[in-house]
Amino acid sequence: MQYESLSKEEIKKSLSAEKKRYDAILKEKLSLDMSRGKPAAEQLDLAMPLLSVLSENTKFPKGPDYRNYGLQDGIPELKNLFGELFGVPSDYVYVAGNSSLNLMYDMISDAMLTGVLGSTPWCRAEGKVKFLCPVPGYDRHFNICEKLGIEMISVPMNEAGPDMNVVEDLVSNDPLIKGIWCVPRFSNPSGVTYSAETVSRLAKMKTAAPDFRIYYDNSYFVHTLYEDAPELVNIFDIAKEAGTEDRIYMFSSTSKITFAGGGIAVLIASPKNMASVKEKMGWKTIGFNKIWQYAHYLYLESVSKIKSIMKAQAELIRPKFEIVLDALERDFGDTDLVSWNAPKGGYFICLKCPNGTAKRIWTLCKKAGLTITPAGASHPLHIDDTDSYLRIAPTYPSCEDLKKATSVLMTVVKIAVLESLSK
Numbered sequence: 461m462q463y464e465s466l467s468k469e470e471i472k473k474s475l476s477a478e479k480k481r482y483d484a485i486l487k488e489k490l491s492l493d494m495s496r497g498k499p500a501a502e503q504l505d506l507a508m509p510l511l512s513v514l515s516e517n518t519k520f521p522k523g524p525d526y527r528n529y530g531l532q533d534g535i536p537e538l539k540n541l542f543g544e545l546f547g548v549p550s551d552y553v554y555v556a557g558n559s560s561l562n563l564m565y566d567m568i569s570d571a572m573l574t575g576v577l578g579s580t581p582w583c584r585a586e587g588k589v590k591f592l593c594p595v596p597g598y599d600r601h602f603n604i605c606e607k608l609g610i611e612m613i614s615v616p617m618n619e620a621g622p623d624m625n626v627v628e629d630l631v632s633n634d635p636l637i638k639g640i641w642c643v644p645r646f647s648n649p650s651g652v653t654y655s656a657e658t659v660s661r662l663a664k665m666k667t668a669a670p671d672f673r674i675y676y677d678n679s680y681f682v683h684t685l686y687e688d689a690p691e692l693v694n695i696f697d698i699a700k701e702a703g704t705e706d707r708i709y710m711f712s713s714t715s716k717i718t719f720a721g722g723g724i725a726v727l728i729a730s731p732k733n734m735a736s737v738k739e740k741m742g743w744k745t746i747g748f749n750k751i752w753q754y755a756h757y758l759y760l761e762s763v764s765k766i767k768s769i770m771k772a773q774a775e776l777i778r779p780k781f782e783i784v785l786d787a788l789e790r791d792f793g794d795t796d797l798v799s800w801n802a803p804k805g806g807y808f809i810c811l812k813c814p815n816g817t818a819k820r821i822w823t824l825c826k827k828a829g830l831t832i833t834p835a836g837a838s839h840p841l842h843i844d845d846t847d848s849y850l851r852i853a854p855t856y857p858s859c860e861d862l863k864k865a866t867s868v869l870m871t872v873v874k875i876a877v878l879e880s881l882s883k
């Protein structure tokens with residue numbers, strides 16, 4: 461429908477029809493959830509062989525005993541495998557426990573308490589430490605800043621990543637800006653992959669803070685849904701040449717390759733940073749679970765096996781994205797009032813509705829038994845001044861539930877659009 465060209469009378473009539481539909485939905489007493497980017501059970505089932513790769517006859521490699529303490533930075537097999545996957549030498553790779561978010565929190569809280577590479581602890585900076593937060597972005601990143609007392613400065617995202625003119629201007633002038641959050645491939649939630657120019661500018665930009673860090677969360681690096689998905693250039697290659705590789709901490713994990721509740725997380729950093737990370741991590745652990753790391757190695761085997769696992773994952777996820785995208789195209793393809801991304805990978809669809817409607821949509825969905833990510837979650841402090849962004853996570857529900865959930869969402873968005881037009 462071309463909402464923009466509706467007459468007042470037509471708006472009234474359509475709104476009343478959608479409200480009738482909504483009342484009927486209320487009677488169904490639904491309970492549907494498309495709020496978080498969780499893998500569905502069938503995706504987790506793909507990784508079940510991981511549970512049987514270790515057996516009574518397992519021969520651990522010669523050398524340090526993986527059943528014992530030690531090898532704090534992980535087993536060499538996984539350091540090599542992740543090094544190859546991310547295009548860095550294996551000594552840039554720190555293999556940890558199950559959560560990359562945990563690593564991110566540790567790296568930032570540690571910088572607050574003890575600084576980075578000998579710098580003044582950020583909590584003793586002369587003024588409040590600030591981070592740049594490309595928006596829409598990942599709520600849990602913003603929570604870390606909020607809880608650690610870091611001021612967040614929103615930076616708009618465009619189709620090539622964060623607006624680099626804004627980023628460069630801010631970081632070059634303010635030494636209290638110590639970091640930026642980046643999800644460079646299939647961003648949460650915008651689905652954007654940073655262009656080669658964006659990555660290069662991030663690596664090369666002048667920063668007023670000598671201890672500035674890029675928190676480069678590469679969680680969705682291998683999570684492609686389509687073969688023509690855009691590639692991400694290697695930031696370490698560019699930074700090495702520019703002499704800035706100490707500014708990058710890259711994070712990733714197998715949470716959405718193997719088990720979200722039992723994967724393996726990695727931190728990738730320059731040799732200087734790595735020496736410091738090992739020293740500081742050594743204060744809190746003698747080593748992570750190397751037996752589980754070895755099981756992961758036996759299961760994942762090689763970069764090409766990881767890619768084939770991700771192909772199988774995509775087969776399961778792609779139809780779910782298409783259920784939502786097809787409905788959006790059908791119902792809102794003719795209007796500029798609602799827009800969305802059609803991601804080539806990752807876990808999310810980012811929906812942009814008319815200003816002032818996102819909270820209303822969330823509330824109407826909730827009342828109808830459909831949980832979506834709260835409006836505002838994609839912005840620092842949960843404040844989206846435009847009240848227009850919503851994050852849709854289609855992976856977790858079954859296709860049948862997702863169809864139902866999508867139909868509820870479409871009705872609710874139509875109501876919100878029509879209400880906004882009738883004001």
Ligand SMILES: Cc1ncc(COP(=O)(O)O)c(C=O)c1O
Binds near residue numbers: 560
């Ligand atoms: C961008 C991003 N980073 C990190 C995570 C969490 O990763 P992990 O399971 O490794 O802690 C998620 C989970 O949804 C995510 O979307």
